[in-house]
Amino acid sequence: MSCSLLRQRIAVMMLALIGANAFAVDPWSAKIGTRTTLSDHGGVGLLQMPTARMAPDGEFAITVTRVDSYDRYSFTLQALKSFEFVFRYNSLNDHLYGPRDFSGDLTYKDRGFDVKFRLVEESNFWPEIAVGARDFLGTGLFSSEYFVASKRYYDWDFSAGLMWGNIGGRTDLNNPLGSILSRFNGDRVNTGRFGGEANGNTWFKGDHASLFAGVSYQLPNQPIWLMAEYDANDYQREPFGDRFTVNSPMNLGIKYRYNNWLDLGLSYERGDTLGLSIGVRTNFMDKTRSIPKFDAPPSPTAQPNLQTAVYQFTAQTAQDAASVVSHPQIAALKAQLKLAGLDIESIYFDKQGKRLTLELQNKRYRSTSRAIGRAARLLLSHTREKVLQFRFVLTNDDALPIDDVTLMRHQLVQVLSKKLSPTVVSRYAERELEMVSAPDKKDASSSVTPVMLKTRTYPDWSASISPAMRHNIGGPDGFYQFQVMLNAPIELKLRPGLSLSSSFTANVYNTFDKLKLESDSVLPHVRSDIKHYLQQQGTVSLNSLQADYLTQLSRSSYARASVGIFEEMFAGVGGEFLYAPAGKRWALGVDAYWVKQRDYDQKFAFRDYQANTGHATWYHRWPWFSINTKLSLGQYLAGDRGYTFDVSRVFDNGVTVGGFFTRTNISAAEFGEGSFDKGIYISVPLDLMTTRYTKNSLGMVWRPLTRDGGAMLYNRKPLYPAVTSGRADDLFNGALDIAD
Numbered sequence: 242m243s244c245s246l247l248r249q250r251i252a253v254m255m256l257a258l259i260g261a262n263a264f265a266v267d268p269w270s271a272k273i274g275t276r277t278t279l280s281d282h283g284g285v286g287l288l289q290m291p292t293a294r295m296a297p298d299g300e301f302a303i304t305v306t307r308v309d310s311y312d313r314y315s316f317t318l319q320a321l322k323s324f325e326f327v328f329r330y331n332s333l334n335d336h337l338y339g340p341r342d343f344s345g346d347l348t349y350k351d352r353g354f355d356v357k358f359r360l361v362e363e364s365n366f367w368p369e370i371a372v373g374a375r376d377f378l379g380t381g382l383f384s385s386e387y388f389v390a391s392k393r394y395y396d397w398d399f400s401a402g403l404m405w406g407n408i409g410g411r412t413d414l415n416n417p418l419g420s421i422l423s424r425f426n427g428d429r430v431n432t433g434r435f436g437g438e439a440n441g442n443t444w445f446k447g448d449h450a451s452l453f454a455g456v457s458y459q460l461p462n463q464p465i466w467l468m469a470e471y472d473a474n475d476y477q478r479e480p481f482g483d484r485f486t487v488n489s490p491m492n493l494g495i496k497y498r499y500n501n502w503l504d505l506g507l508s509y510e511r512g513d514t515l516g517l518s519i520g521v522r523t524n525f526m527d528k529t530r531s532i533p534k535f536d537a538p539p540s541p542t543a544q545p546n547l548q549t550a551v552y553q554f555t556a557q558t559a560q561d562a563a564s565v566v567s568h569p570q571i572a573a574l575k576a577q578l579k580l581a582g583l584d585i586e587s588i589y590f591d592k593q594g595k596r597l598t599l600e601l602q603n604k605r606y607r608s609t610s611r612a613i614g615r616a617a618r619l620l621l622s623h624t625r626e627k628v629l630q631f632r633f634v635l636t637n638d639d640a641l642p643i644d645d646v647t648l649m650r651h652q653l654v655q656v657l658s659k660k661l662s663p664t665v666v667s668r669y670a671e672r673e674l675e676m677v678s679a680p681d682k683k684d685a686s687s688s689v690t691p692v693m694l695k696t697r698t699y700p701d702w703s704a705s706i707s708p709a710m711r712h713n714i715g716g717p718d719g720f721y722q723f724q725v726m727l728n729a730p731i732e733l734k735l736r737p738g739l740s741l742s743s744s745f746t747a748n749v750y751n752t753f754d755k756l757k758l759e760s761d762s763v764l765p766h767v768r769s770d771i772k773h774y775l776q777q778q779g780t781v782s783l784n785s786l787q788a789d790y791l792t793q794l795s796r797s798s799y800a801r802a803s804v805g806i807f808e809e810m811f812a813g814v815g816g817e818f819l820y821a822p823a824g825k826r827w828a829l830g831v832d833a834y835w836v837k838q839r840d841y842d843q844k845f846a847f848r849d850y851q852a853n854t855g856h857a858t859w860y861h862r863w864p865w866f867s868i869n870t871k872l873s874l875g876q877y878l879a880g881d882r883g884y885t886f887d888v889s890r891v892f893d894n895g896v897t898v899g900g901f902f903t904r905t906n907i908s909a910a911e912f913g914e915g916s917f918d919k920g921i922y923i924s925v926p927l928d929l930m931t932t933r934y935t936k937n938s939l940g941m942v943w944r945p946l947t948r949d950g951g952a953m954l955y956n957r958k959p960l961y962p963a964v965t966s967g968r969a970d971d972l973f974n975g976a977l978d979i980a981d
Contacts (some may be wrong), residue, residue: 276398276459278466278496279504279520281306282375282383283315283327284355287455288508288516290407292400293371293391295359297323299526299892300326304504307622310335310485318898320890323362325373328356328921330715336481338717343757350720351480352945368392374444375408379945383407383428383481386445387453392847396461399455404473405429405445411475411490412449419448451553464498476511478716488512525892529833531757536605538615538981539581541586544569547597547623551590551694563695572644574623575696581615582606584933585696586636589660596630598641603635605934607895607926609969610667611714614644617653637963639735639791640697641799644968645822646670656980667976670969688702702733711751713775716942718758724751724775738791743959751775763911764949765850766809767838767878771947774809777841784809784843787844797822799960808955809843811836811878815855815964819960823968828860829959834954836878854954856885858962862970867891869899870919881905885951895926895938903951911950918951921946 262808280286283304287295296302300319312332313481320326331351338344357373378381389402403409405416406429419426429443455470468491476485489512496506496518506518523530550570566572575585582605589598597620604610613633620631628650634646648670655661669802711724726749733743751933755777760769787805794800799812799819804813815834833855840846856875863870871887883906889899902919909916924940 262371265736278457278506279304279315279317279518281308281508281516281518282313282355283329284319284325284357284373287400287457287468288494288510289474290400290404290453290455290470291357291371291373291387291389291402292398292455293359293363293369293389293402294398295319295323295325295371296355297526299523299524300522301525302520303626304462304518304520306506306511306516306518308508310479310483317553320898325355325357327353327522329353333480334686335483339937344717344719347717347720350715351376351382352379352715353383363392366681375406377444380445383908384443386410389453397456398459399454400456401452402894404451404453404754405447406443407474407478407480409449409451409473410445411454411473411480413452413453413473413476414448414450416445416447416791418445418450449788451954457980461631464501466496468494469497472510485511485590486513504683506772525894525898528894531894532932534928534934536582538936539577539619542701544673545583545587545623545625546626547574547620548625548824551588566696566698567633570623571694571696573848573873574619577619578616578681581619583612583616586634586640587695587697589694592626594627596632596647597628598632598634600634602640603967604638605936607928607934607936608975608978609635609967610663610972610975611978611981613969614663614973614981615646617648618657621657635967635969637967639734639740639789639963641791641793641964643964644970645675646969650768659980663976663979666979667972668970677961685966695819697737699736702731702735704731712757712941713753715945716756716758719755720754722752722755724753727749735766741788743786746778746782746784748778748780748782758862760949762949764907765852767850767949768947768952769949770841773841774843778809779844782809782843783845784956787957792956792964799964799973801958801960803958806839807834807836807957810839811838812839812853812956817956817960819964821961821964823858826862828961828965830858830860832856832858832956836954852880854878856953858961860965873953877903877905877950878954879949881950883951885953889922894929896929897924898922905951907950913946913950914950915946915948918944918948 254308256700277296278286278570279302280291281288284291285296286292296319297974298319298321298803302317304315309483310333312334313329315327315329316326318328318450331353333349333351336349338347338349351770353376355373355375356377357371359369359371361367361370370390372388375385384402385406385408385450387402387404389400391398391400402542412781425444425446426448429446453471455468457466457468459466473492477485479485492508492510493504494508496504502522504520504522508516510516511840515814527624535884547570550568560720565573578585584602585602586600599616601616603609606612616633617631629797630649632645633645636640637643648666650659652666652669656663656666668946675801684839705726706729709726709728711726715825727747729745734740756772756775758772760766762769783806785808787803791799793803796821800816804814813834813836815832817830817832819828834851836851838848838849838850854876856873858871858873861870867890869891878880883904885901885903887899887901889897891897900921902917904917920943922940922942924938927937927939
């Protein structure tokens with residue numbers, strides 16, 4: 242019997258076993274998604290081969306694997322319940338990135354993106370079925386596609402499927418798709434000359450495909466997996482013409498998970514090669530994986546005289562904020578709110594004394610519900626029982642009103658005494674959100690005009706200093722360069738909406754002197770001269786120095802005008818308009834700027850280049866999985882015109898993960914390596930790692946390359962997050978926070 246025929250029979254037997262199990266009652270009692278392991282390439286799988294399994298929704302893992310000539314650094318995210326995404330760096334240890342006088346001993350690094358979609362979820366009668374693609378963007382050195390089915394039986398999990406491309410090198414059978422459409426026959430040739438393009442012309446293409454199969458066994462009640470697989474790759478068609486000796490198509494491995502966060506693996510592959518893997522994992526849907534907070538709810542001193550204090554000022558036509566705040570009762574409330582991370586902008590009672598309106602700025606909490614709930618605790622103790630309603634006008638950092646919500650006193654009392662569910666309060670508040678209008682200054686039943694007492698004094702300034710890092714990853718002149726620095730933002734608020742701000746960076750240490758690659762761009766060098774900005778920055782750099790005026794034009798529309806140094810590369814003048822109706826999932830913005838390029842030392846000198854840039858942007862928050870999308874159309878810094886599409890998901894613990902791409906009217910040849918601008922990003926709330934609540938977060942944006950096409954101006958004060966991030970739209974989803 243030939244080896245080829247034997248391989249096919251082994252795979253057919255595996256498929257037959259899966260089919261037999263499909264008609265048996267599935268005896269597996271644990272949740273399928275909680276028992277998954279990661280492959281050598283990242284993504285749920287065995288060793289080299291994938292399975293049809295999906296990790297739990299929101300699972301994120303970082304893995305490092307080494308199998309002879311390859312090191313792989315993978316980032317795996319279960320982005321949706323049936324969609325897996327993997328970003329990976331492959332290190333080809335037998336090849337240098339470039340000439341030794343340029344790259345030194347740096348081995349070749351190849352970026353890869355993988356996706357996997359679940360087509361059929363496992364049931365008693367059907368296996369789980371998925372389709373996937375490895376390295377589907379860019380150079381496609383490891384480009385492969387597959388269909389795979391998985392079926393579980395007690396602690397055994399069987400998988401089998403078909404593989405095309407690099408990892409399907411054994412060519413066990415003729416391409417079954419070729420008999421359906423002739424386009425699937427022929428050689429796999431990636432025509433993406435400049436990389437970065439989706440190599441869709443090669444997907445599932447080739448004269449042959451390969452069978453693969455595998456099985457994993459989990460020791461009962463132990464986080465230990467034993468696994469074996471029949472490898473679809475014969476390793477005779479590796480990148481750069483490499484061929485590896487293969488003594489056996491069977492790969493064997495063992496994997497161990499410690500405390501549900503650390504993965505360790507050992508494998509024996511190709512019949513003569515040891516493999517090692519280590520990984521860490523977490524789940525962005527798990528709110529419990531954060532440091533306990535010691536920000537207890539405020540314990541106010543009962544002083545129910547606030548209404549009397551406010552009424553003392555109602556007969557006066559104008560009020561000095563300092564004199565208002567000096568009143569003991571108002572001062573006590575303001576101080577207690579400030580300790581709770583909340584600032585009063587103004588305070589107002591209707592003439593009947595039944596409704597109190599508080600203009601409030603949330604400076605500490607990511608959850609608007611928590612901010613409102615803690616403010617409500619204080620108001621309950623500072624007012625008498627005849628005050629039946631508390632209306633919160635929410636403002637942003639520039640004192641612009643962005644939303645309002647009204648809560649009933651009797652409901653709050655019942656919630657805090659645990660006699661009523663917070664969801665009842667939130668549901669009522671959501672209805673109020675659409676009905677309540679701006680407070681009336683006049684009361685027809687009285688000759689006295691109530692006064693909105695302003696309690697914030699101007700000018701008001703703030704400053705801070707914090708450590709920060711900057712990264713440059715994946716270049717041919719060094720895989721990783723970094724900078725350790727101190728950031729010092731300063732802001733002076735002259736009046737509501739009008740501010741002066743600046744940001745300085747003090748360099749502590751950096752390795753940017755090792756950057757050698759010069760720009761070869763045929764477009765204006767609006768971004769690709771980044772090396773010169775990084776290397777010629779002084780000990781202290783001026784990142785920004787600008788004046789901004791933000792104003793609310795109507796209940797749903799806002800505007801901003803800005804002038805000054807906007808970022809490390811550009812300064813100028815411009816503005817933005819945003820229409821964002823409260824309670825709606827969409828918004829529309831328009832911005833326009835004239836800018837001039839800054840000199841490399843990031844002080845006050847300028848280069849000759851100047852540009853007009855601007856975009857119209859549509860924002861939408863989808864009700865499914867907290868997905869946000871943004872589509873911008875307009876002119877970019879290099880004068881090219883096109884669009885940028887951005888999609889992100891906000892997970893339950895507040896982590897945001899997203900990606901974007903830009904297409905403009907320049908060709909791939911004009912853009913250069915990478916073909917078009919694209920990237921991925923992540924933002925992690927700091928309060929996952931601190932003992933106190935905070936609205937701050939740590940973010941990182943990764944672009945494969947810094948090119949000039951599709952380059953947008955960096956905006957430090959975009960209107961959309963300034964207006965929408967503090968709204969009460971999520972009041973129901975975060976209802977339990979009201980009682981915290």
